[in-house]
Amino acid sequence: MEKANIDWENLGFGYIKTPYRFVSDYKNGAWDEGRLTEDDKVVITECAGVLQYAQTCFEGLKAYTTLHGDIVCFRPDLNARRMHDSALRLEMPAFPQDKFVDAVRQVVKANAAYVPPYGSGATLYIRPYMFGSDAVIGVKPANEYQFRIFTTPVGPYFKGGVKPIVIKVSDFDRAAPHGTGHIKAGLNYAMSLHAIVTAHQEGFAENMYLDPATRSKVEETGGANFLFITKDGTVVTPKSDSILPSITRRSLCYVAEHYLGMKVEHREVLFSELKDFAECGLCGTAAVISPVGKIYDHGKEICFPSGMEKMGPVIQKLYDTLTGIQMGRIEAPEGWIEVIA
Ligand SMILES: *Cc1c(COP(=O)(O)O)cnc(C)c1O
Numbered sequence: 001m002e003k004a005n006i007d008w009e010n011l012g013f014g015y016i017k018t019p020y021r022f023v024s025d026y027k028n029g030a031w032d033e034g035r036l037t038e039d040d041k042v043v044i045t046e047c048a049g050v051l052q053y054a055q056t057c058f059e060g061l062k063a064y065t066t067l068h069g070d071i072v073c074f075r076p077d078l079n080a081r082r083m084h085d086s087a088l089r090l091e092m093p094a095f096p097q098d099k100f101v102d103a104v105r106q107v108v109k110a111n112a113a114y115v116p117p118y119g120s121g122a123t124l125y126i127r128p129y130m131f132g133s134d135a136v137i138g139v140k141p142a143n144e145y146q147f148r149i150f151t152t153p154v155g156p157y158f159k160g161g162v163k164p165i166v167i168k169v170s171d172f173d174r175a176a177p178h179g180t181g182h183i184k185a186g187l188n189y190a191m192s193l194h195a196i197v198t199a200h201q202e203g204f205a206e207n208m209y210l211d212p213a214t215r216s217k218v219e220e221t222g223g224a225n226f227l228f229i230t231k232d233g234t235v236v237t238p239k240s241d242s243i244l245p246s247i248t249r250r251s252l253c254y255v256a257e258h259y260l261g262m263k264v265e266h267r268e269v270l271f272s273e274l275k276d277f278a279e280c281g282l283c284g285t286a287a288v289i290s291p292v293g294k295i296y297d298h299g300k301e302i303c304f305p306s307g308m309e310k311m312g313p314v315i316q317k318l319y320d321t322l323t324g325i326q327m328g329r330i331e332a333p334e335g336w337i338e339v340i341a
Pocket residue numbers: 060184220221222223224225244245246247248249283284285286
């Protein structure tokens with residue numbers, strides 16, 4: 001298959017339109033079969049539930065080419081399940097999970113020319129999303145919905161090598177106790193924009209959000225889960241009902257335990273413990289792990305011993321192992337790699 005004429009190595013992180021997207025409509029209590037279309041425009045009433053009351057949720061995953069030349073996705077069944085959970089929390093009809101995976105396959109196959117080649121560092125980002133599409137003016141769930149998936153090629157997350165970032169403890173909250181922090185809802189991002197713009201203006205790459213009730217425990221950043229390494233080499237990840245369950249974080253914890261023989265703890269993490277950790281990273285689909293070198297807390301700094309020059313050794317090993325599994329250099333656990341073409 002002929003690849004699109006794109007300079008993969010120098011691709012950025014913006015939206016580039018690809019030829020096909022998947023669309024399915026929910027009407028009269030049922031999802032239709034769905035179809036691929038070349039039409040990238042969404043036409044809905046001015047009074048649509050998504051426009052008035054933000055009834056929408058989304059997912060994010062990637063397709064890429066392995067060492068062996070296969071086009072694959074990483075654990076799309078988990079994105080399907082998470083979107084199911086997000087939809088139910090927002091009183092939306094869940095899109096069937098097997099159809100979700102099938103739709104991802106269809107749209108990636110149709111846009112195969114835009115899946116970057118092995119070794120380029122670039123990937124085809126896949127964005128499933130759904131929204132209330134019919135008119136809603138009194139506050140209630142919509143009656144009609146649209147589920148869509150588009151794709152866009154994105155460049156390597158770390159251009160010119162991985163450098164640890166500096167983040168700040170935010171004075172804003174990302175999620176309320178018993179709220180929607182644990183689902184992938186657009187509304188969680190809308191309310192985080194002011195906090196991230198403020199952090200960027202102050203020179204920080206990201207925000208660390210604390211638990212909103214007590215402000216004593218670590219939650220996550222705007223779009224990635226934390227992972228810490230203790231001085232004796234244990235992986236620690238924060239546990240809370242308002243953290244979004246990252247598929248990357250769960251995969252890294254499995255890899256730590258079953259591939260690297262490390263101890264893994266998923267538990268509440270006190271902010272006061274941070275100074276005792278050896279390494280810190282942010283986990284998410286986009287970067288797999290971004291190392292954190294320093295956390296700024298109202299005039300004080302927490303500096304991790306791994307420093308500001310490169311990833312710490314344990315996070316590097318986790319990163320190498322998971323990306324090795326994804327790229328086909330290391331054998332994957334059963335069911336992790338969905339071969340598409
Ligand atoms: C999507 C997301 C993550 C990362 O999840 P992955 O499944 O690893 O991509 C983490 N936190 C938030 C708030 C997110 O929306």
